[in-house]
Amino acid sequence: MRQAKIERVTQETDVSLEIGLDGPPAGEIDSGLPFLDHMLAQLVRHGRFLLNVKAAGDLQVDVHHLVEDVGITLGMAFKKALASHVGIERYGSAFAPMDETLVHLVLDVSGRPYLAFAPEDLQVIGEAGGVNVYHLREFLRGFTNHAGVTMHLRVLAGREAHHVIEASFKALARALYAATRITREDLPSSKGII
Secondary structure, three states, X not given: OOEEEEEEEOOOEEEEEEEEOOOOOEOOEEOOOHXXXXXXXXXXXXXXXXXXXXXXXXXXXXXXXXXXXXXXXXXXXXXXXXXXXXXXXXXXXXXXXXXXEEEEEEEEOOOOOEEEEOHHHHOOXXXXXXXXXXXXXXXXXXXXXXXXXXXEEEEEEOOEHHHHHHHHHHHHHHHHHHHHXXXXXXXXXXXXXX
């Protein structure tokens, strides 16, 4: 089973996270931030992952630390669950519409962390439950840096934060699902290592 559990405790947050890449699509999510819980639930539903999250953070300061640290912990667990990377598809791509919004997310489970984040170029406005597009960037940056994933996120239409963020999480879920499927017997790299 491709599963991992990570606990990460800092002076700002306390995050305990379990992921199962092969499901079942279920889990209990309680970050203390309802909108973040709603976004993580998209990974369960559209990525078909098992995901248990228990987190607490200094929300009296801001949501930033919690959102970023959950992204970091998710990335650490994702990398651990993939282990050797043997057999995975490696690449994933997904479009996700939400009303007026359309996002496209492409990723490569390459071992090389990189985030190309375009939503801020479109001046996405507002926030949802205290979370805005800059928090989305920090979540994805934490995830990519610790999972070893190259990710490109583009907003093709839409400027309202709730829809942009939610469509981004749905596209992330679908792209991660595609990239982590076992479709071969070898390592998907001509270098022989990821």
